[in-house]
Amino acid sequence: MNNIQNIYCPNCGDRALRVNSYEAKIMRTSCPHCDYLMVQCSETGKVIEAYAPGLFPSGCSQLSTSSISR
Numbered sequence: 001m002n003n004i005q006n007i008y009c010p011n012c013g014d015r016a017l018r019v020n021s022y023e024a025k026i027m028r029t030s031c032p033h034c035d036y037l038m039v040q041c042s043e044t045g046k047v048i049e050a051y052a053p054g055l056f057p058s059g060c061s062q063l064s065t066s067s068i069s070r
């Protein structure tokens with residue numbers, strides 16, 4: 001059973017969705033406006049997966065640039 005909440009995206013401030021899955025014990029926050037994604041364990045609060053285009057500028061793009069220059 002899933003519980004869906006309307007929240008504000010912590011990344012861009014627009015409307016985002018938080019889905020609480022009681023069976024899987026995970027909480028998934030996703031924003032369609034900026035591709036923000038956060039998957040947390042709803043029991044421990046531990047972050048399983050997180051992706052935010054604006055919050056992590058030193059992510060994939062920088063890694064791929066440095067590997068090309070070598």
Ligand SMILES: [Zn+2]
Nearest residue numbers: 009012031034
């Ligand atoms: Zn957003």
